[in-house]
Amino acid sequence: MDNLLPRLPFADWIDTGVDWLVTHFGSVFDGISAFLKGIVEGSVDLMDMVPSIVLAILFALLAWFISTRRIAIFTLVGLLFIDYLGYWYSMLQMLSLVITSVVIALVIGIPLGILGSQQPTVKKIINPILDLMQTMPAFVYLLPAIFFFNIGVVPGVVASVIFSMPPTIRLTMLGIEQVPKDLIEATEAFGSTTWQRLTKVQIPLAKPTIMAGVNQSIMLSLSMVVIASMVGAPGLGEEVYRAVTQLKTGVGFETGLSIVIVAIILDRITQHAGKKKQGGTIR
Structure with missing residues (x-):
């Protein structure tokens, strides 16, 4: 077979x-x-300007507003415990990396999911790409990222972003x-445009499922923290990697x-954010 x-x-x-990409588009990647x-780094510096106790209280209030009192108490106690262990700054670095990654994944993923839900051809093109993104070993993503963006937080x-984007696209679609279908037919009967149907009916009703995709993207991004530390990304992942090697x-x-x-904090807050939109909170 090898000879044939x-x-x-x-x-x-x-x-x-x-x-070829590095040679011709190096300035773009830079x-x-x-x-x-x-x-x-700017978001880390901004959060680090606030005393840890104040920032922990602010996060707890946000958790109380979005989810429940129990999640707020857990947020406050958990963040203060991290500060007590001495990993506050590392936690801020990790949180900034995760938030940046998830925001970029949502900015790209949600519009792609909406487009795929409206255009069957786009969906047929996107699905194999998503399969590749989800099944490719996470370490493989680091290799081109290093070539394009060097060592550090950017790879x-x-x-x-690549690892955490597929759930957002899939669950949005x-x-x-x-x-x-009867709601779609009713909006068409009233003469609604595609944009009106999306913004007034489809997206609001799909919010719980979309938020589930956001939740999964956050969890996948967190799972990349330790792997990303191998290429110089700072944060708690770096501390874990150092502890393993030593x-x-x-x-x-x-x-x-x-x-x-x-x-747990991010998971519970995003879960309740999706369910709260449907009316009522979970106690």
């Missing part, structure tokens, strides 16, 4: 393509890198497609627990 079908140099083609790095952001079990447990606390 010669092996095609796919790896060489990919390397050549990457080198600009994107500077922009993303400025956002992440972590880019890899997190699913939520809009699940809107009852066999510091206690430090690894503390930083891992801190990541879990942040994950």
